[in-house]
Amino acid sequence: MIVTFWGTGDAMGVPRVYCSCDVCEEARAEGRNRRYRSLVQLTDASFGTMLIDCGPDWRNGMEAFGLRHIETLLVTHAHFDHIGGLPEFADMCRWLGRKGKVYAKREVVDEILVRFPWLRRQIDFKPIDGKLTFGEWETVCWKVNHGKNGHAYAFRFTHIASGRCFAYCSDAIALQGEELEPLRDLDVLILGTSFYEEPYPFESRSVYDVREGLQLIERLKPGRxxxxHMSHDIDLSRNYDLPAGTAFARTGMLITI
Structure with missing residues (x-):
């Protein structure tokens, strides 16, 4: 499977419209730090192409990666930076005379339809209840702590024949017990980290920072x-001396599982 990062930013994206920090100014001028809201494309010969999340920058990704249609989405939670593109996705389906498919936990589906009740005309919402199978990959979805923002969901994909596996956990913090178990012994863990070292009180936070993410390596033992989900605190032109096997995602970056 190939995982392509369309977006690597937090809820506000980078540059923030109100901000003139060095990272935001570099993002405007040169673009190394320009970050759209977090979204990944999954491509595999056994199931085709799907996306995880559909934020307000969805259309930019469709144009940038040359896609005119996509049928299947997975959604981690119903915050705007993860679902803001759904009306445009539905409009695409309407014009093409096709029905989109969105997989999410039942309460996530319910929250989406409270906000956008007309989407059910063009989208077949499929509440997740148990394991899913997409081609040669088995997928599990489970609840994770999202700090002051309540909870979100993460996804783990395991190749049925080879056992290769990766997880996407974009919006989580201070995971314990059963929340952590599906993140163990992965080939690749994709983890949301808003700051390198977040300075704000813990009770006001909702996503890991990089230093906390690095501390998880010994416990979870991912291959990579x-x-x-990075804010304007992370500067991709800076050397953070990350350990081997770790990296910041970049717009357009591809990894193979």
Missing amino acids: MIFT
Whole structure:
């Protein structure tokens, strides 16, 4: 499977419209730090192409990666930065005369339809209840702590024949017990980390920072760890001296599982 990062930013994206920090100014001028809201494309010969999340920058990704249609989405939770593109996705389906498919936990589906009740005309919402199978990959979805923002969901994909596996956990913090178990012994862990070292009180936070993410390596033992969902605190032109096997996601970056 190939995982392509369309977006690697947090809820506000980078540059923030109100901000003139060095990272935001570099993002405007040169673009190394320009980050759209977090979204990944999954491509595999056994199932085709699907996306995890559909934020407000969805259309930019469709144009940038040359896609005119996509049928299947997975959604981690119903925050705007993860579902803001659904009306445009539905409009695409309407014009093409096709029905989109969105997989999410039942309460996530319910929250989406409270906000956008008309989407059910063009989208077949499929509440997740148990394991899913996409081609040669088995998928599990489970609840994770999202700090002051309540909870979100993460996804783990395991190749049925080879056992290769990766997880996408974009919006989580301070995971314990059963929340952590599906993140163990992965080939690749994609983890959301908003700051390198977040300075704000813990009770006001909702996503890991990089230093906390690095501390998870010894407990979870992933083959590789990729950081996404980054705020304007992370400067990709800076050397953070990350350990081997870890990296910051970059717009357009591809990894193979």
